[in-house]
Amino acid sequence: MTHADDGLVSHAPPGADDLASAVVAAEARIAAAGPEYGDPGALRRDLAGWQECDLGRWMLCTRGWDGYWTRYCIGYDRDPDEATNEVEHFFLTRSPAILATRERYGIFHGLLAEHVTTGSVALSVPCGLLEDLLSLPGAADADALIGVDLDRAALVAAADNAAAHGLTDQCTLAAADAWRLTDAEVVLGDVSVYSTAVGQRVDVLTSNGLNIYVGDDSRVLDLYRSFHAALRPGGVLIASALTPPTHWDLGDMTEADLTRARGLNLINDVMWANYRTPETTRDQLEAAGFTRVEKYPDSRGIFPTFVARARL
Ligand SMILES: C[S@@+](CC[C@H](N)C(=O)[O-])C[C@H]1O[C@@H](n2cnc3c(N)ncnc32)[C@H](O)[C@@H]1O
Known part of the structure; x- marks a missing residue:
């Protein structure tokens, strides 16, 4: 979905999609996911954890980044023990596209x-x-x-x-x-x-x-x-x-991290892909x-x- 009618291509206007319906849609994507996304139980746990932080809720509802969240994600610089949310910390420090x-x-x-x-x-x-x-x-x-x-x-x-x-x-x-x-x-x-x-x-x-x-x-x-x-x-x-992902050189990343990052992409269904x-x-x-x-x-x-x- 793009928002060609109002010209804004990077994110749905806040409030356009409510969290509850965004979560239902993410659950449906998890239910239909293939083995490349890993264990469905782990995906559901990440979806639950993702809803517990502001960034996760924003991305589930808007499917992208506005100026504020772009700055937040690019400037993110925390140690794991200072992270406010474990899923957010993983997403911002170990997902290939975010890195x-x-x-x-x-x-x-x-x-x-x-x-x-x-x-x-x-x-x-x-x-x-x-x-x-x-x-x-x-x-x-x-x-x-x-x-x-x-x-x-x-x-x-x-x-x-x-x-x-x-x-x-x-x-x-x-x-x-x-x-x-x-x-x-x-x-x-x-x-x-x-x-x-x-x-x-x-x-x-x-x-x-x-x-x-x-x-x-x-x-x-x-x-x-x-x-x-x-x-x-x-x-x-x-x-x-x-x-395209076929061009990515991911030899330094673990299979477990790549699977989890793929799963978060599925959960977020971002418009930037x-x-x-x-x-x-x-x-x-x-x-x-x-x-x-x-x-x-x-x-x-x-x-x-x-x-x-x-x-x-
Ligand atoms: C992912 S953010 C990037 C912002 C900035 N370039 C940065 O790197 O921090 C995308 C930005 O595009 C803006 N945007 C979306 N559609 C636009 C359009 N049609 N014309 C101008 N800006 C737009 C959004 O408001 C948002 O600030």
């Missing part, structure tokens, strides 16, 4: 740090809490740090985060659909900064956590076209795409007008980062 998205954050951070320097105009779509730009060493010297998200709650949290970083003056935040960046409502900062920037003046555009929620390749191509239209000629796109080979992503980026596409893999080949230049 990959946490590693990807570090890869983005290093690449963004090279490109967000004095005088840069940087854009994050979707921005969530805008931590990707606000945490950069060059953030204070950038000309503009711009965040776009369709979720107003994310923008409120991004504004608070900008204030916490002491970077409110550099920030512009806008409510817009990523596919229609020129049709935006600026909620923080100057409207002219935003409209000038998205009219082919952006130096670097970062995007994580949107294409993975979109199954339709032509929609992903349109997303990359939307990004290309915002970048100045020669401007840099930094984006990521999930590869739209996989593309690196070749498909490269083709899509080139079809959207990008050149010089470079790939930066994570250690297990799950969630590579792509750096591409807008055509001159």
Whole structure:
């Protein structure tokens, strides 16, 4: 299920699905599960434990991550004895795709740090809490740090985060659909900064956590076209795409962990499981007008980062 009617692709609006019906649906998936998901009793215990934490309840009901939960999951840094919930701790520290998205954050951070320097105009779509730009060493010297998200709650949290970083003056935040960046409502900062920037003046555009929620390749191509239209000629796109599980190098993980992680994926039934080979992503980026596409893999080949230049 996507929410094409309101444009939000990454999660169902909170309250759209109640917990009780989400649990009934998860129980039905467990009842129909094949042996690759392991012992049904263990799956039921994980479903029970998952309902005991906020993240589990959120994911069961919304089938994805909003800006707040993305930040929570990527920034999760607890020892097992400090974990508030054992299932949550397992999910965030031993599931391959979650480990990959946490590693990807570090890869983005290093690449963004090279490109967000004095005088840069940087854009994050979707921005969530805008931590990707606000945490950069060059953030204070950038000309503009711009965040776009369709979720107003994310923008409120991004504004608070900008204030916490002491970077409110550099920030512009806008409510817009990523596919229609020129049709935006600026909620923080100057409207002219935003409209000038998205009219082919952006130096670097970062995007994580949107294409993975979109199954339709032509929609992903349109997303990359939307990004290309915002970048100045020669401007840099930094984006990521999930590869199919057949590409994953999981030799360092135990069968028990992989089975349990597979089971949690079944329980969560997330909307982000739209996989593309690196070749498909490269083709899509080139079809959207990008050149010089470079790939930066994570250690297990799950969630590579792509750096591409807008055509001159
Ligand atoms: C998985 S989060 C990623 C947020 C951020 N990139 C990060 O890494 O922290 C997905 C984000 O996409 C936003 N979103 C979903 N659909 C969108 C759309 N059509 N246009 C713009 N933002 C959208 C959500 O509100 C959410 O903040």
